[in-house]
Amino acid sequence: MRIDRRQLLTLAGASGVGLAATVAGVSTAPAMADPKHQLDPFTLGVASGDPLPDGVVLWTRLAPEPLIADGLGGMSQHVVPVTWEVAEDARFRHVVKRGVERATPELGHAVHAEVHGLRADREYFYRFRSGNAVSPVGRTRTAPSTHDRPRELAFAFVSCSNYPTGHFTAYRHLAEEELDLVLHLGDYIYEGPAAGTLGRAHLPAAEIFSLADYRVRHAQYKTDADLQLAHARFPWAVTWDDHEVENNYADEISEDAAQDPESFLRRRAAAYQAYYEHMPLRRSQVPQGPDMRIYRRLRYGRLAEFNMLDGRQYRSDQTTDPVSLDDPSRSMLGAEQEKWLIDGLSHSAGTWNILAQQTVMAKADRDPGPGEILPNDNWNGYEPARQRLFDGVARRRIENMVVVTGDAHCSMVADLKQNFDDPSSRTVGVEFLGTSVTSGGDGAPMDTRGTEWLASNPHMKFYDARRGYVRVTADSRKLRTDYRAVPAVTTPDAPVSTIASFVVEEGRPGVHTQ
Structure with missing residues (x-):
């Protein structure tokens, strides 16, 4: 059963104002002209994201008591003005832009300031003020001008940061890099009740379902000092996977077969x-x-174009039925996003x-013999959709496709073959799978899955099961x-x-060990 999405605005408990209007500062709540905070309202830090040549999104959320169970962060039901400033220096002697956003209770007093009028490919510093309180200072960077070809681009990608299973040390080391951008590829939070053994038990203690629950869980992650540091150091571009909602969900379908689509x-x-509310995203x-x-x-x-994909919201349900697995109508991205992706790749002006x-x-067979053991939650369970993408890349002569991936809690490097059953077939791109920040706990250089993958998949070049992140540098000749x-x-x-370390050379398909 598919639910009418317009009905779901009511089912989801949206107010008559609507979130779009709320983001613009419209609210039914009374306004507080000059707030006096008894506690620091900037406990969740600051962030920036989705940089453009002339600007960036600045984020914070007012939450003096971020872990209170009602999800309100210790704020009253008032609209609160929040001033933001952007400067060319960390001491704010040369402020170049400033403005005011209205933090509303309907959006948990989150602030999303879309700044424009900045110079391309420049470092800036930013901060927020609310009444008598001043936020930490963040550092960000705008994207290069559309027609420029920067000498080099440096970015990193991360995924799978499960709070109870380990310390976010990888984020701290990430913050010490020199980067233009950070990509988060999903599982920013986990929805489960895990208690953990490191003094990092989840809040709320049970699995989360309500808006208040999800707010508290996000806020708990945001209180981590290492995560705050990484956000404050670079602009981020984020996308989600399953655990931001529920493990292995597919479109409207819960992992729990007994749960009705409406709930x-x-x-x-x-x-x-x-x-x-908790990410530096645009309106x-x-x-x-x-x-x-x-x-x-x-x-x-x-130099590069980043296609930030959504592999959860539009996908067909997972299946193990051999007939259904070969159904060409099944999709990972949905028809609209599939077309958007291949058309965008066809018209890309970027080298990478x-x-x-x-x-x-990549094909990820775990059977070392003549048979196949393939997972059904990743692209291996959506082979017709993967083949459409690869055939489209080959047909339209799209070059230098680099896929960066999360989710699997391990590192892996692979050539993407137009026909994985024929090692001599065309290489249409490369995949760099990045490990988790903490999910899975302490890792090791090799485990059973790695042994099976490397034995069964000749297109795979590398495997490791330790935790961390991947740093990428690219210029016009190599990545x-x-x-x-x-x-x-x-x-x-x-x-x-x-x-x-691995290198991809421009115009030469495949990955090479550095």
Whole structure:
């Protein structure tokens, strides 16, 4: 059964004002002209995101008591003015832009300031003020001009940060890099009740379902000092996977077969709203009930284009039925996003075409013998959709496709073959799978899955199961990835090291060991 999305605006509990109007500062709540905060309202830090050549999104959320169970963060039911400033220096001697946003109770007093009129490819510093309180200072950077070709681009990608299972040390090391951008590829939070053994038990203690629950869970993650530091240091571009809502959900379908679509979409609407409230996203991403368009494209001059994909909201349900697995109507991205992606790749002006997405795209057979053991939640369970993408890339002669992936809690590098059953077939791109920040706990260089993958999949070049992140540097001739890992996440001060590096050369398909 499919639910009328317009009805879900009511089912999700949206007010008559609507979230789009609320983001613009319209609210039914009374306004507080000159707030006097008894406690620091900037406990969740600051962030920036989705940089353009002339601007960036600035984010914060007023929450003097962020972990209160009602999800209100200790704020009253008032609209609160919040001033933002952007400067060329960290001491704010040269302020170049400032403005005021209205933090509303309908959006948990989150602030999304879309700043324009900045110079392209420049470093800036920003902060917020509310009454007598001043936020920490953040650092951000605008994208290069559309027609420029910067000498180099440096970015990193991360995923799967489960709070109870380990310390966010990888975020701290990430903050020490010199980067233009950070990509988060999903599972920013986890929805489960995990208690943990490190003094990092989830709040609320139970699995989360309501808007208040999701707000508290996001706020708990945002209180982590290492995560705050990484957000304050660079602009981020984010997309989600499943755990921002519920494990392994597919479109309107819950993992729990007994849950009716109506109640699941209420939950999804609550989760999407809380996600928007806690991320540096633009007004174009404001959720409408259980719908939120998060796939989008970011351009870095003529050097790179980032295609931020959504592999959860529009996908067909998972299946193990052999007949259904071969059904060409099944999709990972949905028809509209599929077309948007291949058309965008066809008209890309960037040297590097980067697909930032959630789940393993390369064939990942775990049977070392003549048979196949394939997962059904990643692209291996949506082979016709993957083949459409690869055939489209080959037919339209799209070059330099680089797929960056999260979800699997391990690192892997693979050539993407137009026909995985024929190792000599055309290589249409490369995939760099990044490990988790903490999910899965302490890792190791090799595990059973890695042994099986490398034995069964000749297109795979590398595997490692330690935690960390991936640093990427690209210029007009090559793209290099450095896999950065920590030996443990159950100890708070683990060092980081580069465990492997790989290079893709412009116009030469396939990955090469550095």
